[in-house]
Every structure is written in C-alpha cells, then in structure tokens.
Amino acid sequence: xxxxxxxxxNFHHYWSEHPRDKVFxxxxxxxxxxxxxxxxxxxIYHENTMLLATRHAIYSAAxxxxxxxxxxxxxxxNKMTTTNPYASLCRKYPRICKFLGTTPLDQLxxxxxxxxxxxxxxxxxxxxxxxxxAIWNT
Amino acid sequence: xxxxxxxxNAYQPYNVDLRNKVSSNPQADITATGHCEYWITTIDFxxxxxxSTLSSPDDTxxxxxxxxxxxxxxxxxxxxxxxLTPKRLKILRKAFDRAKCSGLHDHxxxxxxxxxxxxxxxxxxxxxxxSKHTNKKIKLFRMDTPxxxxxxxxxxxxxx
Numbered sequence: 001x002x003x004x005x006x007x008x009x010n011f012h013h014y015w016s017e018h019p020r021d022k023v024f025x026x027x028x029x030x031x032x033x034x035x036x037x038x039x040x041x042x043x044i045y046h047e048n049t050m051l052l053a054t055r056h057a058i059y060s061a062a063x064x065x066x067x068x069x070x071x072x073x074x075x076x077x078n079k080m081t082t083t084n085p086y087a088s089l090c091r092k093y094p095r096i097c098k099f100l101g102t103t104p105l106d107q108l109x110x111x112x113x114x115x116x117x118x119x120x121x122x123x124x125x126x127x128x129x130x131x132x133x134a135i136w137n138t
Numbered sequence: 139x140x141x142x143x144x145x146x147n148a149y150q151p152y153n154v155d156l157r158n159k160v161s162s163n164p165q166a167d168i169t170a171t172g173h174c175e176y177w178i179t180t181i182d183f184x185x186x187x188x189x190s191t192l193s194s195p196d197d198t199x200x201x202x203x204x205x206x207x208x209x210x211x212x213x214x215x216x217x218x219x220x221x222l223t224p225k226r227l228k229i230l231r232k233a234f235d236r237a238k239c240s241g242l243h244d245h246x247x248x249x250x251x252x253x254x255x256x257x258x259x260x261x262x263x264x265x266x267x268x269s270k271h272t273n274k275k276i277k278l279f280r281m282d283t284p285x286x287x288x289x290x291x292x293x294x295x296x297x298x
Contacts, residue, residue: 005222005264009229018263023250024230025237114226117219117265 001030001043001053005115011040035060035070042073047085050074054086057135061096069136075128076102087131096135103130170216174254178209178224211257220261230257 004024007014016026035041035057043053057070074086090097108130110123166181185202209227210218222230234253237243243250250256 003264004230004233004260005226009233020246020256020259020263022242022246023234023237023256024260025233025240025242114223115261115264116221117261 001041001049002026006111006113031056034064034068036064036066036068038067038069038071040071040073045075051085051089054089054133054135058089058093058096061135061137062093064137067137069134069138071100072131072133072135074131074133076131077128090133090135096137098134098136100132100134103132105129164218166210166218166221168212168216168218170214171212173214174252174258175212176209176227176254176257177212178207178227180205180207181210181221211254211261213258219258220264222257230260 001016002008002014003016003018004021004026007016007026013027014025015030016028017030018026019028022028031052041053041057043049054072054074057072060070061068072086074084077084090099105126105128108126108128110126113123166179168175168177182203182205185204207224209222209224211220211222213219231253234250234256238250
C-alpha cells in the first residue's frame with residue numbers, strides 16, 4: 001500500500017489505490033487478492049484503511065493453506081491501544097494475531113518525503129510508537 | 139488578484155482555490171512547450187518554518203533560503219506542478235521502463251504518452267488523494283461484526 005512516489009524499491013511488489021499507477025509497476029486493488037507467504041503491511045495512517053488491512057491479513061491467514069505471515073506495522077496513538085479498531089480486532093483472534101513488540105518513539109524514524117508540490121515540508125515530529133503484529137496461520 | 143488579497147488582508151486563512159490558480163513553484167516555471175516535461179535543475183527554496191515558531195505577522199525577519207538540486211515536473215503550460223528528489227525520479231524511471239517492458243502499459247487507458255506526462259499525472263493524483271484523506275471525516279466502525287467475508291465463505295465453503 002503505497003504510491004509510486006514513496007514505495008520502497010527494495011520490495012518487488014507494491015500496491016496502490018490508483019489504477020493508473022500500473023504504468024509505474026504498481027499492483028492495484030489491494031484487497032482483491034490474499035496476502036500470502038511472508039510480507040510486510042504498513043498501511044497509510046487512516047483508521048479505516050488500517051482496519052481493512054488488518055481484517056484482510058486475518059482473513060488471508062485464516063483461509064490460506066500455505067504458510068502465511070503478514071507483519072503489520074501499525075501506529076499506537078497512545079499507550080492505551082484499546083481504542084484502536086484494529087487492536088480490538090486483533091484481540092478477537094489471539095491464535096492468529098501475535099503482538100511481537102513495539103518500536104519506541106525515540107527509535108522510530110521515517111524516511112524523508114521524496115516529493116512535494118510547493119514547499120519542502122518535513123514530516124512533523126511523530127508522537128506515537130509503532131506496533132509490530134504478526135498475523136499468521138502457524 | 140493581488141490587489142484583492144492586499145485589500146482583504148494578506149494574513150487571511152489560506153485559500154486553496156485561489157492558490158491552485160497560480161503556480162505552485164513560480165520560481166521554477168519555464169516557457170510553455172506544449173507538452174509535459176521534467177527538468178533536473180537547481181532551485182532556491184525557502185526554509186519551512188512551523189507556525190508555532192513564527193511570531194506575529196508584523197515580524198519582518200526574512201525566511202532562510204537554501205539551494206537544492208531537484209527534478210521539476212512541468213505541465214503543458216510550463217508550470218511546475220511538483221518536485222521530486224533526483225533519486226526518486228530515477229526510481230520512477232526504472233519502474234516505468236520495467237512496467238513497459240513487461241507489457242503493463244498495453245492495458246492502460248489512455249495509453250501512456252510519455253514518462254513526463256505520467257509523472258505530471260502522478261503528482262496531480264497525489265494532491266487529490268492528500269486532499270481526500272485530509273478532508274474525509276474518519277468513521278469508526280463497530281467491532282462486534284468482524285470478518286463478514288469469512289463468515290460468508292465458511293457457509294458456501296468456497297475458496298477466496
């Protein structure tokens with residue numbers, strides 16, 4: 001889930017929400033195919049998108065017959081993560097969802113934005129930690 | 139247009155419609171060539187200052203200026219629609235060429251005219267997307283009905 005403007009070229013495949021991004025090699029319709037094998041999912045920080053991605057990862061792991069592990073990177077807006085919809089969803093499926101750990105605030109670094117349309121505005125200082133949740137069918 | 143701003147007050151809230159009518163990067167604009175282009179060039183930028191660090195509108199301190207080498211993306215009218223780091227431009231060029239070689243361009247409508255024109259489109263889409271995500275009110279969903287697809291598929295016993 002990225003844009004050609006910000007995807008990591010080290011990954012062979014990436015998904016974009018815009019069909020036209022196919023001209024830059026993007027896959028589209030991110031929830032039209034299962035997550036399979038080992039993958040990382042770092043969705044945009046939009047509550048509904050993060051919820052859908054988490055649900056899709058759980059679904060993929062549940063129905064797949066092959067080994068599937070999706071490592072979700074999800075922000076923890078505050079220490080009490082119980083209010084996050086995706087955290088609530090993970091708690092409902094403890095056999096599939098395993099909380100691996102948290103990248104602390106002071107060790108979390110985002111890459112610089114490689115594009116801009118007006119003025120180079122740096123990302124604002126983040127105030128959250130990043131949770132790593134493995135969603136797998138082991 | 140300028141006089142209207144001056145009459146109202148230059149410190150009025152940011153007017154997006156008005157801003158979109160003028161060039162985003164007038165210092166980088168070129169003479170119109172009639173087709174999209176990208177130029178790797180050196181541009182002077184104003185250092186970004188967070189609002190909290192700004193004092194009153196009467197503050198006469200000039201902003202910091204720095205120079206950087208960037209890839210400017212131009213529309214058919216010669217206006218700079220956005221900028222990329224040269225590194226990102228290289229990544230996009232590779233991705234574009236690889237997609238073309240693998241036949242992905244054959245099924246895209248309208249067919250790509252050039253790398254530059256799709257770059258301009260990419261910038262425009264990103265702007266629209268950012269605006270959508272900024273303006274859209276986030277809805278929280280009830281969590282007592284998870285995985286409707288899973289339940290449905292369990293019933294019919296089919297694959298994904």
